[in-house]
Amino acid sequence: MKLDDAQKKKVQEWIEAGLSLSDIQNKLAEEFQIRMTYMEVRFLMDDHGVKLKDKPRETAPAEIKASAAQQPAKQAPTQPGAGPGGGVSVAVDQVTRPGALVSGKVTFSDGKSAEWYLDQMGRLGVSPKEKDYKPSPEDLAEFQAELQNELARQGF
Numbered sequence: 001m002k003l004d005d006a007q008k009k010k011v012q013e014w015i016e017a018g019l020s021l022s023d024i025q026n027k028l029a030e031e032f033q034i035r036m037t038y039m040e041v042r043f044l045m046d047d048h049g050v051k052l053k054d055k056p057r058e059t060a061p062a063e064i065k066a067s068a069a070q071q072p073a074k075q076a077p078t079q080p081g082a083g084p085g086g087g088v089s090v091a092v093d094q095v096t097r098p099g100a101l102v103s104g105k106v107t108f109s110d111g112k113s114a115e116w117y118l119d120q121m122g123r124l125g126v127s128p129k130e131k132d133y134k135p136s137p138e139d140l141a142e143f144q145a146e147l148q149n150e151l152a153r154q155g156f
Contacts, residue, residue, distance in 0.1 A: 003044070007032055021045070088142040090116075090150050102156055106147075108139040116147070 003011065010031070014024050025041045028034040036044065087109025097103035100117035106126070107113045112135065114128040124144075128134075135143070 088139055088146055090143065090146040092150055092154060102151065104150075106143050108135045108143070110135075110139075116143075 011024060011028075014027055019027065021038060021041050024045075025036060025038055028036060028041065089107045090104060091106075092102060092104040097115070097117050100119055103115065103117035105113060106116050112128065112130060112133050114126050114133070114135075116124065116126045118124055124147075126135075126143075
């Protein structure tokens with residue numbers, strides 16, 4: 001879809017006024033009887049070199065406060081000796097590893113550490129820092145229990 005110069009100018013005014021793509025889509029239909037899908041409007045903006053202004057997110061301060069309030073819980077690993085067996089510590093990452101629902105680090109009773117993740121299918125993966133390391137069955141059981149407790153505490 002091509003816009004004439006007057007239409008382009010009007011769209012630019014809408015953008016300057018801070019209208020969203022959805023608002024522009026509605027205005028095109030109302031004022032010019034041009035009906036387009038959201039994606040078509042998006043492509044139209046790209047075709048004409050029109051850049052939308054990024055609006056500052058109104059919820060950002062509240063999210064920052066909420067994240068700061070939760071930060072100690074996310075940062076604080078379960079201390080060795082705090083769990084049932086006392087030797088495994090679990091921490092949840094603040095920034096989740098790509099492709100995972102949640103991820104973090106674990107230190108086993110022998111001091112060896114690994115990264116863990118829970119993927120989209122609910123599968124738990126553990127990647128030890130040492131190539132051939134395998135934790136003991138007791139440590140694995142304690143890790144799973146500590147992980148379940150930590151995730152429940154954080155609302156997962």
